[in-house]
Amino acid sequence: MVWRIKFIKIFLLIFSIMVTVNLFALQLTSLGKPYRERGVKQSLKQKTLLPERGEILDRKLHPVATSIPVLRIYQTGNPVKSRKILLKYGIHPKKFKNRKTYFLLIGEIPFISSPLSQLMKDRQLYQEIVLKRFYPYHNIGSGIIGTMGKDRALGGLEYSMDFWLKGKEGVDYYYRDAKGNVLKFPQLDFRPPKKGKNLIITLDFDLEDYIYQLLKKTVKEKKAKGGFVIVTNPQTGEVLALVNYPxxxxxxxxxxxxxxxxxxxxxxxxxxxxxxxxxxxxxxxxPNDSVETGEGYIVVEGKTIRDVHPLGKISFRDAIIYSSNVAASKLGLLIGPKGLYTMAQNYGIGAPTGSILQGESFTRLKKLSEWKKSYTANFAMGYGILVNGLQMAMAYGAIANGGILYAPRFILNHHEPVFIRRVMPPEVADTMKNILEDVVEKGTGRRAHIPGIAICGKTGTSKVYDPSRGRYDSRRIISSFIGFFPKNKPQYLIYVVIFEPQGPPYTLYGGQIAAPLFREIAEFLIKGDTYAAL
Incomplete structure (x- = not known):
């Protein structure tokens, strides 16, 4: 019996010595390195450090998209000390059955009051400071600036220039000890996040703001579905304002x-x-050749094309000034499909403008083999062809600057304008400008006239096609006006489009609704420092 006890004691002694030696080897010698590393990896945590996103600034260096610090509060248990403070901010603490559960109570508390510091004393609450994207102009310019979702850019320049703005993520490492304390892990490299680059854009948000208020007022007064305004510098293709409503x-x-x-x-x-x-x-x-418009209508393959008022025999110059559909359709039939197709392409219709913005719509021109006489006649007066606003602004910009089509520019830099092609010789551009000036002086665009300023422009009024009825709806109108000034060296081009305004038919034409809005915007620009310096 005694020898058994001695054997057990010797065995336990030898076992203890072996365990001690092994623990010593595992903890302090190279033999234990793989196990030590495995243990560290099991408790090691990697934290991604999000970078600060670059700011978007307008041409006057006003921030239009920036990042601000906000506070996130997480609950890890039932907060007792801070219950009243949480309720003050409209936060209702939850009761937990599982004490390990945590969730986001609130995601955005600005740093505005000292009571927030009291929340830090409650161990059942966890706080984190994060950067949130903030747009100081709110709705103004939102269509072109875009926004940020939870973890990605949504639309506008935020999306198309994300690679420039987003910066580079950093990384940090830490681990928890047996008591749950968070400890740094110095053996691994800490990589700080790299802030994104700032972006300076061509838009002027003082102008954007002013136009937004005018457009909002017009849309509401006319009970329209919406509208947009584009302002460019036709000499460079720079977009100075792009306003949507709503x-x-x-x-x-x-x-x-x-x-x-x-x-x-x-x-x-x-x-x-x-x-x-x-x-x-x-x-x-x-321009001085004459065209017979008769009683103000023609029939082409059973389809009637009408003028607003019968004009009889007039010159082609007057046909533009008074916007004769009959004259334009007759001219289209005289030119033929191939000529119209080629000229539309030269103006940039049927192709992307070269804008950096995503989501641009463009509709390919119909194949020449599919053109009928009725389609040719309609095409010449702006029907049967789909465009977007930027295409039309760039096309008229080619007339304004002497015949060159530029790509639209949204990023302000010192590079040359992006040349696409020469659309027409300078002398043809001058001819078009002379006639478009008369449109404003004595034609359909008279409401855009400003005394002492040579303005060139054109009205537009189109009906909306109703596919369910298979015809155009005379109650649904798109009212527009596009113009530029000063005539000799235009610095501003303004395009106004109002979708489906309501009212008596004679009040819905482009010259009645869009032209006055053009004039108000032009007057604002003329009073500005930029125009005075020209």
Missing amino acids: THEPNDAKPTKNKAIEDPYEPGSTFKIVPYTYAFMNGIIS
Whole structure:
């Protein structure tokens, strides 16, 4: 019996010595290195450090998209000490059955009051400071700036320039000891996040704000579905303002549809520059040649094309000034499908504008083999062809600057304008400008006139096609006006489009609704420092 006890004691002693030696080897010698590393990995945590996103600044260096610190509060148990403070902020603490559960109580508390510091004393609450995207102009410019969702950019420049703005993520390492304490892990490299780059854009948000208020007022007064305004510098292709209404609040992570580039529509009479430019370029007609418009209508393959008022025999110059559909359709038939197709392409219709913004709509021109006489006649007066607002602004910019089509520019830099092609010789551009000036002086665009300023422009009025009825709805109108000034060296081009305004038919034309809005915007620009310096 005694020897058994001695044997057990010797065995336990030897076992203890072996365990001690093994523990020593595992903890302090190279033999235990793989096990030590495995243990560290099991408790090691990697934390991604999100970078600060670059700011978006307008051309006057006003921040239009920035990042601000906000506080997130997480509950890990039933908070007792801070219950009253939480209730003050409208936060209702929850009761837990599982004490290990945690969830986000509130995601955005600005640092505005000292009581928040009391929350830190409650161990059942966890706080984290994060950066949240903030848009100080709110709805204004939201269609072009875009917004940020939970973990990605949504639309606008936030999306298309995400690679520039987002920066580079960092990484940090830590582990928890047996008591749950968080400890740094110095053996692994800490990599700090790299802030994104700032972006300076061509837009002027003082102008954007002013136009937004005017557009909002017009849309509401006319009970329209919406509208947009584009302002460019036709000498460079820079977009100075791009305003949509209605819009969403980007601070609520709701993207706004940019109707100016995403929604195609039939432009109506503003498109008549296509047949007239081709005809003047190729010597088919001259401005003073006459055209018979008769009683104000013609029938082409059983389809009637009408003028607002009978004009009889008039010159082609007056046909533009008073916006004769009959004259434009007759000219289109004289030119033929191939000429109209080529001229529309030269103006950039049927192709992307080269904009950096995502989601631009463009509709390919119909194959020449599919053109009928009735389609040719309609095409010449702006029907049967879908465009977006940016395409039309760039097309008229080519007339304004002497014949060159530029790509639209949204990023402000010192690079040269992005040349696409020469659309027409300078002398043809001058001819078009002379006629478009008369449109404003004595034609359908008289309400855009400003005394002492030479303005060139064109009205547009088109009906909306109703596919369910298979015809155009005369109650649904798209009213537009596009113009530029000063005539000799235009620095501003303004395009106004109002979708489906309500009222008596004679009040819905482009010259009645869109032209006055153009004039108000032009007057604002003329009073500005930029115009005075020209």
